[in-house]
Amino acid sequence: MNSFNGNISKLEVSxxxxxxxxxxxxxxxxxxxxxxxxxxAAYLKLGQQVALVFKETEVIISTDSQIKISLQNQIPASIIDIEPGQLLSKLNLxxxxxxxxxxxxxxxxxxxxLKAGISVVAMVKLNEVMLQAL
Structure with missing residues (x-):
């Protein structure tokens, strides 16, 4: 699982x-x-520190940082290394x-x-990201 910590800066409710x-x-x-x-949910408040958690299999990779796409979670990254498999490969970014x-x-x-050292954009659909209060 991937996890980044951050603070809630805005909430939109519908x-x-x-x-x-x-x-x-x-x-x-x-x-x-x-x-x-x-x-x-008490953790849904401005300024609350949370962890954003998402599976490695939910990450989409692009080599084009100017791509027009509906995915809002776009994370600039560089490839550290690639662990190749016959069908699937793991990218460490x-x-x-x-x-x-x-x-x-x-x-x-x-x-x-793709190879080590190149820049990519990692993307995750917002409905694939879970929040955990810290």
Whole structure:
């Protein structure tokens, strides 16, 4: 599991859903949608420190930082190393918020010509990010 710590900077509520904006670093804002509201979950408050947790298999990799896409959680990173497998490969990434792992197909590694040292953008759908109060 990947985990970054941050502070809730904004909350948007609609019905029983809350979109939490979490400042991980001054330059990195990540979002998570949760099935709770500030009325039903005490941790949903401005300034609350939380961990954003997401699976390695939920990370999408792009080599194009200018790509127009609906994924709002975009994390600039560089590849530390790649652990290749026959079907899947694990990418160890370095970001300004800390290390991050992604598991993608080995075919995608080859197609994107991924290798240690290159810059990529790691992306995660906001509904795949879980929040944990700290």
């Amino acid at each position: 019905g029983n859903l809350t979109l939490a904006h979490v400042e991980v670093t001054p330059q990195l804002l990540l979002k998570a949608i949760v099935i709770d509201t500030p009325k039903t 370095s970001t300004k918020a800390g290390e991050l792992n992604a598991i993608i197909s080995t075919n995608a590694v080859k197609t994107l010509a």
